[in-house]
Amino acid sequence: MPVQHYNIPSSVLPKLGAAVLIAALAGCTVAGPDHPQGEIFDPYEEGNRKTHEFNRALDRALVRPAAKGYVTVVPEGIAISVGNFAENLGEPSSAVNHALQGDVPGVARNVTRFVINVTLGFGGLFDAASDLGLYPDESDFGETLHVWGAPEGAYVELPALGPSTERDAAGKVVDLFTNPLSYVLPTRERNIGKVAEVAAKVGDRGRYADIVDSILYESADSYAQGRTMYLQNRRHELGMATEDTYIAPEDIDTDGF
Numbered sequence: 001m002p003v004q005h006y007n008i009p010s011s012v013l014p015k016l017g018a019a020v021l022i023a024a025l026a027g028c029t030v031a032g033p034d035h036p037q038g039e040i041f042d043p044y045e046e047g048n049r050k051t052h053e054f055n056r057a058l059d060r061a062l063v064r065p066a067a068k069g070y071v072t073v074v075p076e077g078i079a080i081s082v083g084n085f086a087e088n089l090g091e092p093s094s095a096v097n098h099a100l101q102g103d104v105p106g107v108a109r110n111v112t113r114f115v116i117n118v119t120l121g122f123g124g125l126f127d128a129a130s131d132l133g134l135y136p137d138e139s140d141f142g143e144t145l146h147v148w149g150a151p152e153g154a155y156v157e158l159p160a161l162g163p164s165t166e167r168d169a170a171g172k173v174v175d176l177f178t179n180p181l182s183y184v185l186p187t188r189e190r191n192i193g194k195v196a197e198v199a200a201k202v203g204d205r206g207r208y209a210d211i212v213d214s215i216l217y218e219s220a221d222s223y224a225q226g227r228t229m230y231l232q233n234r235r236h237e238l239g240m241a242t243e244d245t246y247i248a249p250e251d252i253d254t255d256g257f
Contacts, residue, residue, distance in 0.1 A: 028153025028166040040231060041154050048157040052223045055162060056216055063205055064213075070199070071206035079203045081125040086200040087136065088117045088124030089193045093179035097139040101147040109137045141178060142171030146238050155227055163230035 031041040042048065071079065091114035098106030113129040113136065121128035130136070145167050146152075153166025161172070182190060205212060219225045 028151045028170075030151050030153070040227065041152075042227065043154050044156060048155065048227075049223050051157045051159055052226070054159060055157065056222065058160060059205075059212075059216060063202070064209070067202050067206035068209060069206075070202050071209075074203070079199075079207075082196050083200040083203060084117070084121070084127045085124045086193070086196040087127075087138075088114060088121070089181060089196070090138065090179070091117075092181050093175060094137065094139045096178045096180065097141055097144045098137075100141075100144045101139070103139075106137055106139065109134065110139075113137075140168075140171055141174040142168035143238060145171055146240075155231065157223075157227075163226050165231075165234070168234065 029041075029043065035041060074082075091110045095107045095110035095114075098104075098110060113134055114124075116129040116132065116134065117124045117127060120126075142165075150167050156164050156166055156169055158164050158169060158172075164172070181193070185193070215225050215229070216222050
């Protein structure tokens, strides 16, 4: 019987690369038995601090000025609509992750929110689903890895992306491929979605400018402050921490650092 040869489409190769990468990153660094449970595990602190300084320089030179200009020029209503649009485009990705976690109600919520906002919310510009009492339930592959039992791993700070953990960093790679819309939308529409996502993040930076500035430029140790806030809030999101460990942006005392 002749041997059949199959050619892998070039479009599949990036996905295979991501799968290989996630397999490599799944072996997150695990703290030793003497490390107190729940305490920050940061064996790469020296390198992380260098990355943090790079991120601060990037923020000071580019992100911060762009964010301030964005909130000054763009009316608040339009900025909110852009954020809603970007958030709604992420609903299918959250649905995929909830499915991978075996969370059927989560899948139903994401799909229903997406349909409602596309139809009643004029393509997602308005969060009509929340107006009907169906509030966001976001998820990502970092959470999926947590549900599957993958360890948090060491704390890492990523260039341009900021605070993370080894598990969440691996999840960010896979999240590039988990949104079904990226496979069905034309290139133009996909690009519009990416622009909206970037604009929404820039808008958030401008909206919370005083808080972020106080952490990055006024605190005694901006690296340690950002690390603590990220880990506390992320662990709260994943159900790893109690309510009193969550630090919402509006609850931060900007004069206290």
